[in-house]
Amino acid sequence: ETVVNRIAAGEIIHRPANALKEMIENSMDAHASTIQITVKGGGMKLLQIQDNGTGILKENLEIVCERFTTSKLEKFEDLSTIATYGFRGEALASISHVAHLTIVTKTVNEQCAYRASYEDSKLKALPKPCAGNQGTQITVEDLFYNVSTRRKALKSVAEEHNRIADIVGRYAIHNSHVGFTLKKQGESLADIRTPPNSTVVDNIRTIYGNTIARELLEVDAVDEMLKLKLKGYISNVNYSAKRHIMLLFINHRLVESTALKKAMEQVYSIYIPKNNHPFLYLSLELDPRNVDVNVHPTKHEVHFLHEDLVLEKIKSAVESKLLGCNT
Ligand code: ADP
Ligand code: MG
Numbered sequence: 226e227t228v229v230n231r232i233a234a235g236e237i238i239h240r241p242a243n244a245l246k247e248m249i250e251n252s253m254d255a256h257a258s259t260i261q262i263t264v265k266g267g268g269m270k271l272l273q274i275q276d277n278g279t280g281i282l283k284e285n286l287e288i289v290c291e292r293f294t295t296s297k298l299e300k301f302e303d304l305s306t307i308a309t310y311g312f313r314g315e316a317l318a319s320i321s322h323v324a325h326l327t328i329v330t331k332t333v334n335e336q337c338a339y340r341a342s343y344e345d346s347k348l349k350a351l352p353k354p355c356a357g358n359q360g361t362q363i364t365v366e367d368l369f370y371n372v373s374t375r376r377k378a379l380k381s382v383a384e385e386h387n388r389i390a391d392i393v394g395r396y397a398i399h400n401s402h403v404g405f406t407l408k409k410q411g412e413s414l415a416d417i418r419t420p421p422n423s424t425v426v427d428n429i430r431t432i433y434g435n436t437i438a439r440e441l442l443e444v445d446a447v448d449e450m451l452k453l454k455l456k457g458y459i460s461n462v463n464y465s466a467k468r469h470i471m472l473l474f475i476n477h478r479l480v481e482s483t484a485l486k487k488a489m490e491q492v493y494s495i496y497i498p499k500n501n502h503p504f505l506y507l508s509l510e511l512d513p514r515n516v517d518v519n520v521h522p523t524k525h526e527v528h529f530l531h532e533d534l535v536l537e538k539i540k541s542a543v544e545s546k547l548l549g550c551n552t
Pocket of ligand 1 (some may be wrong): 247276315360
């Protein structure tokens with residue numbers, strides 16, 4: 226049974242970056258305003274996340290790593306209206322099957338923090354009182370130590386670290402009210418540091434550099450009929466890069482849309498030289514009933530109803546901005 230669980234867990238948690246994404250979302254669900262991440266060995270040796278959110282009640286420590294016990298999903302229909310990131314209750318369970326997982330957490334009413342370690346979704350021993358600030362620290366060590374196929378599928382330490390930094394950067398930009406840091410263990414300088422209550426543009430500058438940040442145009446569009454709201458920042462016609470960077474959030478979930486990416490590439494191709502590419506950060510709100518959210522943590526490609534109409538709307542919003550800066 227443990228082997229089956231381990232394989233299933235490996236299907237959910239593919240690599241350090243996607244374990245971290247799940248944990249960032251948990252911290253956001255816990256209303257954290259600071260999220261500090263420490264990694265070692267591309268997250269394969271160590272992946273640690275410390276937040277200042279609500280913390281976990283001591284009596285819940287026994288069940289947080291059990292699959293589905295914490296699921297906020299009562300009926301399948303709820304999926305469309307769910308307001309939190311988490312709804313499956315399987316991220317921590319999965320991680321505990323394929324790594325050493327330790328939680329240190331303190332809620333506001335507790336006198337002290339509690340430390341609990343897990344293996345195969347079960348507590349290894351009763352939670353122990355310890356020192357700690359309000360919030361939650363989750364430590365994941367030796368990811369995939371017991372799943373050699375997953376371990377072998379990973380890229381180099383540098384590549385896994387880049388993927389982690391990419392995820393952290395994207396969340397930091399979209400959630401500019403939250404302060405993020407990403408550090409390699411033992412190093413004093415952070416790879417990423419965005420203070421709480423920064424602006425989106427501040428954070429684009431911090432993460433992607435000033436060349437991009439100073440060429441940004443703000444987009445803002447609504448469509449009553451499509452129940453669509455678009456906000457974002459896009460590069461102008463003077464900016465060009467070797468690769469297309471698109472940060473796409475739909476209803477605050479980080480997703481990918483090949484169709485939208487192609488559409489944007491097409492709009493820009495009229496204005497910027499061949500082989501050059503835009504930068505786009507787009508935050509799209511759609512009627513949740515029309516979006517197929519990324520139910521599975523490793524599938525990020527998103528599909529939505531009235532896709533053609535939605536794409537047209539975004540295209541025209543972007544195009545009118547580009548036209549404006551061309552004249
Ligand atoms: P889900 O988020 O789908 O409920 P997870 O496995 O990701 O499932 O997390 C299990 C539960 O553990 C959450 O529902 C939440 O109650 C608790 N939890 C996890 N991380 C945190 C955190 N950083 N702060 C507070 N509670 C947390
Ligand atoms: Mg979760």
